[in-house]
Amino acid sequence: MSQITGETAARRPEPIPVTLLTGFLGAGKTTLLNRLLQDPGLADTAVLINEFGEIGIDHLLVQHFDDATVLLASGCLCCTVRGDLAEGLEQLLRRMDNGVIPPFRRVMIETTGLADPAPILHVLMMHPYLVMRFRLDGVVTLVDAVNGQSTLDEHPESVRQAAIADRIVLTKTDLVDTPARDADLAALRRRLKALAPGAPVLDAARGEAGAAALLNAGLYDPTTKIADVGRWLADEAVAAAEAESRAHRHDANRHDDRIRAFTVATDAPVAAAAIDMFLELVRGTHGGKLLRLKGIVKLAEDPEHPLVLHGVQHVLHPPSQLAQWPDDDRRTRLVMIVRDVEPAVIRRLFDAFMGLPALDQPDGTALSDNPLAPATLRR
């Protein structure tokens, strides 16, 4: 089944941006959220707490709409979702559409500290109705400056949270008060940079993690409504980190060796069928190991309208097309974050499907015309 060549969506209401706030237990998510919600720019925000047990926002409550939704002193709505996030988001929409709660223009989801954020992103990418009403603005991952290293060492879910981040917030740097802790913090920063080369690392105690820095991490610049592909893809930062890690392989943190961020690119226009087959194969073969994929594609069939790709694990968001290229860089570029996959394997596949010559490698035609190839690969 081709997702790329499918019909483009009919006209829809402007999707509401969603920011996912994640980070390990005690990293400081609720503290940051409470501070962010004081920003007048976030007054029309709905907050979903995807959490079991107590949440420390009671002191902010002023008005109950019903058992599930409250209006915070900041003017934001807050819901606690115990279980089905899709149901929580649908309920919020229903109540807004029926005039039960005030309209909201943004959603922030605070996940439980132990959560793998991927299933939450899947809800936003796959749900047939929610995908039309919401769009992922970005993943903000909090990392505790004091316990960050040991948490990353001991809890693989915290590594996944950092690897798929669009923004990383370092919390508790105010507790870093000795030269030894300074050195640890510098090492933690390097480790985070290697895990998520495209994500700026912001220091909460220095006031760097305000709404302006954390929100609007999506493809579109909210003021101009123009796509900012370079900022969204961060492919240059990823490519620079790749080069750096090749040069200093011995510096790589052995705990994180399993996670790799890399880019593939080509100048030549790409046939929709070729990129479709490439993605099908990568998703089919590596599925859960593909932590995140972002990309922009120059289609051979429609080179003036770049195709935007966005995926988490085996799930690919329904692709959309931009009205135009935002700048002179008109290459097809994909950024991928993988776990337990050698980037060279995916790079070779990409080159084969894009018709890029490589020694001792089958080209795309050889793969797709082969009667022994899986049906999804045959033309």
Ligand SMILES: Nc1nc2c(ncn2[C@@H]2O[C@H](COP(=O)(O)OP(=O)(O)OP(=O)(O)O)[C@@H](O)[C@H]2O)c(=O)[nH]1
């Ligand atoms: N010194 C210092 N303490 C902080 C900072 N951020 C959070 N804390 C404290 O860390 C503790 C945990 O913060 P929370 O905001 O509850 O963390 P959380 O990530 O929401 O925690 P869970 O919901 O349990 O996963 C609280 O005691 C906060 O006051 C910070 O930047 N500096």
